[in-house]
Amino acid sequence: MSILPSINSPDDLKELSIDELRTLAEEIREYIIDVIPGVGGHFASSLGVVELTIALHYVYDTPHDKIVWDVGHQGYIHKILTGRREALKHIRQYEGISGFLSRDESRYDVFGAGHASTAISSSLGIAKARDLTGKKFRVVAVVGDGGMTGGLAYEGLNNAGIAGTDITVILNDNAMSISKNVGAISRYLVSIVTNPF
Numbered sequence: 001m002s003i004l005p006s007i008n009s010p011d012d013l014k015e016l017s018i019d020e021l022r023t024l025a026e027e028i029r030e031y032i033i034d035v036i037p038g039v040g041g042h043f044a045s046s047l048g049v050v051e052l053t054i055a056l057h058y059v060y061d062t063p064h065d066k067i068v069w070d071v072g073h074q075g076y077i078h079k080i081l082t083g084r085r086e087a088l089k090h091i092r093q094y095e096g097i098s099g100f101l102s103r104d105e106s107r108y109d110v111f112g113a114g115h116a117s118t119a120i121s122s123s124l125g126i127a128k129a130r131d132l133t134g135k136k137f138r139v140v141a142v143v144g145d146g147g148m149t150g151g152l153a154y155e156g157l158n159n160a161g162i163a164g165t166d167i168t169v170i171l172n173d174n175a176m177s178i179s180k181n182v183g184a185i186s187r188y189l190v191s192i193v194t195n196p197f
Contacts, residue, residue: 003027008083010057010108021058025050028077031085036076039091041099045073045144049172053077056140056170065138066110066126070119070147072100074172075109082108117150119143120169124156127165138168145173 003020004027006012016024032046054077056067062082069075079088079097084106090096101109111122123141130137147153148171160167 042073046076063107068119068123069113070143075101116147117152120156127167140168
């Protein structure tokens with residue numbers, strides 16, 4: 001029996017065993033591969049975050065805890081797990097759901113992610129607002145390797161380092177950015193993976 005049709009929110013994930021989560025990941029990949037060619041969209045970013053997205057929604061208490069995605073293309077799995085599985089069949093179409101994340105579309109979409117490099121600085125802003133208002137929730141920024149080629153990501157890291165607030169930054173270095181990554185950080189990340197010792 002298929003697991004995916006029974007997943008309508010992150011709460012449903014928490015009822016699954018680890019083996020069932022693995023099966024769910026396979027089913028989500030198949031679903032993306034079946035749906036996206038008919039409506040248009042980006043495969044690589046979505047397929048590169050299946051397990052990560054499942055794990056984040058399994059571990060964190062979303063939407064209370066905030067997950068900030070760096071680009072909308074990473075958000076397709078997030079949309080599936082947050083009750084928009086059927087709506088994905090109309091993504092990027094007239095009166096369909098957005099190809100990006102949209103606060104108007106779902107309470108799970110914390111930030112209107114569009115293009116790369118914005119997740120760290122926006123997460124920092126959300127975390128500072130949390131601290132100033134005395135609220136209690138966790139904030140996670142998910143940044144793709146392509147996002148680390150933009151200056152805004154480094155401004156966010158620089159400010160996060162001295163802000164005295166708690167955020168988690170996850171680097172999804174899956175070599176799946178639209179354009180080839182360039183620069184010293186990209187070269188360094190490649191060297192860590194290819195020659196760790």
